[in-house]
Amino acid sequence: MKMRFLNEAFRLVNELRKFGEIVSGSRREEKIVKYILDKLQSYADEVKIHGFNVTMWIDNGSQLYVKNKSKEELIKAAALPYTPRSHVEGNMVYVREFGIRESKVDVEGKIVLTEWAKDPDEAEHQYLEAIEHGALGLILIDNYPSRLRRIVVKGTYGYSYNPSIPPPIPALGIRYEDGLKLRKMIGTDSVSVEIETNVKIDFEAEGKTVEAIFNGSCEKEKILITAHHDHWFSGVSDDLLGVAFLLWEAEKLKRQKLLREVRVISFGAEECGAPYFTEWYWSYGSRWYVKNVALKYGLDTIYAIYNWDVVGKGEIVISASGFEYLKFLSRKVNRVFLELDSPYFDSYSFSSLGLPSATINTIRNVMDIYHTDKDVLESLDSNTVKEAFTLSHKIVHDLISEKHALDTSVNVKVLEKILESEIRKGNVKPHILMKYGNLVEKYGVRALSMAITSELVKPIHEGDYRTSYSPLIQKFLPEYIYLRKCISHVRKILAMISEGFFDNVVTILKNIPSEVIISGEEKVVPLIRVKPLLKHLELGNRDVVHRSLADLLKCLEKRSSTSLERTPEILEERLRKIWRSL
Structure with missing residues (x-):
C-alpha cells in the first residue's frame, strides 16, 4: 500500500468538512449523506439509506452579553446540547471548579461561571449540580485557549435507555481567554449577564444511516x-x-474477491439524537440499526464489526468486545494498546449483544480538541493517522479473508480458567464447572461465547451518580470483581485495626466506592457505607468499626460466591434468547 493514500484520505476529509457541523436530523446531514451515498454507489453492489426518528438539537447562534459599571461586552459562546431555547438575565458568580469539588458559595438565582472539568464529559455532572443548587445558568471556561466546545448536558442523573426530561437551564462554553477576562471583571465589581440561546429542538426529525453492501462468496x-x-x-x-476511511476502504473492496460479505456503514445520531432526551444519548444510530436492520438479516450472520472513531494523535488503542477478538488483534498488531470494548463507541451497540466488535481510537490523547472547533486536520498527527489507516486496512482484510479469523472458544476457555482459579481459592463450589460444561454441550461454543460477552462484560460507574462522577468502564464479571476487591480492602483494614495500626485506615476506606452501578441496566451493587465508619474512627470508636466491618465481610463473601454461582443461570437465560434467534 503506497503512502500516497494519506493524501487521498485528507482530500476526502476536506471534502466532508465543507458540509459544516452535522447534527442528525438536519438539512446538513441530508447533504453529507448524499455525498457519502454517491461515493459508495460507484463502489458497492447495493447502497441503502435507513431513516429513523431522532430528537434534533441545533444551535442557531447563542449569545453571552456581560456588563458591569465600567464595561459592556459581547462574548462569543457555544450553547451546549441539549440546552433549551431561553433568554436569561442575572448576576454572575465565579466558583472555582464548581461541581467537581465542594463549595460553600451560594449560587441560587445566579449564573455560575466556572472551569470546565479536566474530563470534558464531566460537564454533564457540573450542569446537574448547577440545577440542584438552583442556578439560573452555567458558563464553562475551556481549559485550552482559543477554542469552543460542545458536550451534551442532561436533565437527570443516570444512563438508562428510556426517554427522560429536558434540561431546564442554559449552559454555554466559552474560550479560556474570555474566561480570564470575565473572572477579572467579577473581581472588581458585580457583573450582570444576559444569555440568549437561539436553539431549535425537533422531536420528529429523521436521522440517516448509509449502508453499502459488497457481496461475498459467503x-x-x-x-x-x-x-x-x-x-x-x-x-x-x-x-x-x-468516514474517509470507509470511503477509502470501499474503493479497495470494489476490486477484491471477497470471502465474506462486507457492509460499510456510516451511522447518524452517534453524538446525540436518542428520542426525547434519553439519558444514554449517544450511539443511538447504531443501536437503532442493530434492532431494526441487523436483527432482520440475522445477528448470527455478523462475523465481526470494525469501527473507527476519534483517531487523531498519540497512542493508538483498539477496544474490543471479547477475548476472541483481543486474541485475533494481538496476532495482527504491534505497539497498539488493546482493551475491552468501550461503551462510548458504536461498537458497543453490537458487543452488548455478544457480537465480536472493536473500535480503533486515540480518544485519551485528543481531549484538547475533543468536540471543539480546533478538531481540524492541522491538529492531527499524520504519523498516527497513517498508522491507523495501515493497521485498519490489514485488520479488515484479514477479517474478510481468513477462514477462521476469530476463535470463539477463547471466551469459553477464559471463563473456565477463572472459575477453576476461584474454586482453588475456595471462593466458589466445584459444581459450577459441571453446570458450565452442560451449557457448552447444550448450546454450543459460539452461542455460549456470545452470551459471555453480552452478559458478563458490562459498563460500570464507580460510586453513585449524584455524588461522584466517573467515566464508564468495561469490566469482565464486574459484580464479582468489585465484591472481591471490597473484601480484600475490608480484610486489610480489620487486620490493621487488630494490630493497632490506624494511619492508613481512613485512606483505604475513602478509596472504596460506596457502590458500583451497571450502567444502562442501572443495577446498583452496594459495597460499603463509609461515612459512619469515618465518624466512628474520628470519635475513637474503633471497636464499633471493627464489629461493623466484620459483619460486612461475611455479607460480602456470601454475595460474591452467590454472584459467581449464578453465572450459569444468567448465561442460560441469555442462551435461550440467542438459540431462538439462531
Whole structure:
C-alpha cells in the first residue's frame, strides 16, 4: 500500500468538512449523506439509506452579553446540547471548579461561571449540580485557549435507555481567554449577564444511516466496517476521518474477491439524537440499526464489526468486545494498546449483544480538541493517522479473508480458567464447572461465547451518580470483581485495626466506592457505607468499626460466591434468547 493514500484520505476529509457541523436530523446531514451515498454507489453492489426518528438539537447562534459599571461586552459562546431555547438575565458568580469539588458559595438565582472539568464529559455532572443548587445558568471556561466546545448536558442523573426530561437551564462554553477576562471583571465589581440561546429542538426529525453492501462468496458471514458522520464543529478526528476511511476502504473492496460479505456503514445520531432526551444519548444510530436492520438479516450472520472513531494523535488503542477478538488483534498488531470494548463507541451497540466488535481510537490523547472547533486536520498527527489507516486496512482484510479469523472458544476457555482459579481459592463450589460444561454441550461454543460477552462484560460507574462522577468502564464479571476487591480492602483494614495500626485506615476506606452501578441496566451493587465508619474512627470508636466491618465481610463473601454461582443461570437465560434467534 503506497503512502500516497494519506493524501487521498485528507482530500476526502476536506471534502466532508465543507458540509459544516452535522447534527442528525438536519438539512446538513441530508447533504453529507448524499455525498457519502454517491461515493459508495460507484463502489458497492447495493447502497441503502435507513431513516429513523431522532430528537434534533441545533444551535442557531447563542449569545453571552456581560456588563458591569465600567464595561459592556459581547462574548462569543457555544450553547451546549441539549440546552433549551431561553433568554436569561442575572448576576454572575465565579466558583472555582464548581461541581467537581465542594463549595460553600451560594449560587441560587445566579449564573455560575466556572472551569470546565479536566474530563470534558464531566460537564454533564457540573450542569446537574448547577440545577440542584438552583442556578439560573452555567458558563464553562475551556481549559485550552482559543477554542469552543460542545458536550451534551442532561436533565437527570443516570444512563438508562428510556426517554427522560429536558434540561431546564442554559449552559454555554466559552474560550479560556474570555474566561480570564470575565473572572477579572467579577473581581472588581458585580457583573450582570444576559444569555440568549437561539436553539431549535425537533422531536420528529429523521436521522440517516448509509449502508453499502459488497457481496461475498459467503453471505452467512458478514463483516461490518463502521464510522459516524454526525459531529460537533469541524469534527475531523470525531469522526470525519472515520468516514474517509470507509470511503477509502470501499474503493479497495470494489476490486477484491471477497470471502465474506462486507457492509460499510456510516451511522447518524452517534453524538446525540436518542428520542426525547434519553439519558444514554449517544450511539443511538447504531443501536437503532442493530434492532431494526441487523436483527432482520440475522445477528448470527455478523462475523465481526470494525469501527473507527476519534483517531487523531498519540497512542493508538483498539477496544474490543471479547477475548476472541483481543486474541485475533494481538496476532495482527504491534505497539497498539488493546482493551475491552468501550461503551462510548458504536461498537458497543453490537458487543452488548455478544457480537465480536472493536473500535480503533486515540480518544485519551485528543481531549484538547475533543468536540471543539480546533478538531481540524492541522491538529492531527499524520504519523498516527497513517498508522491507523495501515493497521485498519490489514485488520479488515484479514477479517474478510481468513477462514477462521476469530476463535470463539477463547471466551469459553477464559471463563473456565477463572472459575477453576476461584474454586482453588475456595471462593466458589466445584459444581459450577459441571453446570458450565452442560451449557457448552447444550448450546454450543459460539452461542455460549456470545452470551459471555453480552452478559458478563458490562459498563460500570464507580460510586453513585449524584455524588461522584466517573467515566464508564468495561469490566469482565464486574459484580464479582468489585465484591472481591471490597473484601480484600475490608480484610486489610480489620487486620490493621487488630494490630493497632490506624494511619492508613481512613485512606483505604475513602478509596472504596460506596457502590458500583451497571450502567444502562442501572443495577446498583452496594459495597460499603463509609461515612459512619469515618465518624466512628474520628470519635475513637474503633471497636464499633471493627464489629461493623466484620459483619460486612461475611455479607460480602456470601454475595460474591452467590454472584459467581449464578453465572450459569444468567448465561442460560441469555442462551435461550440467542438459540431462538439462531
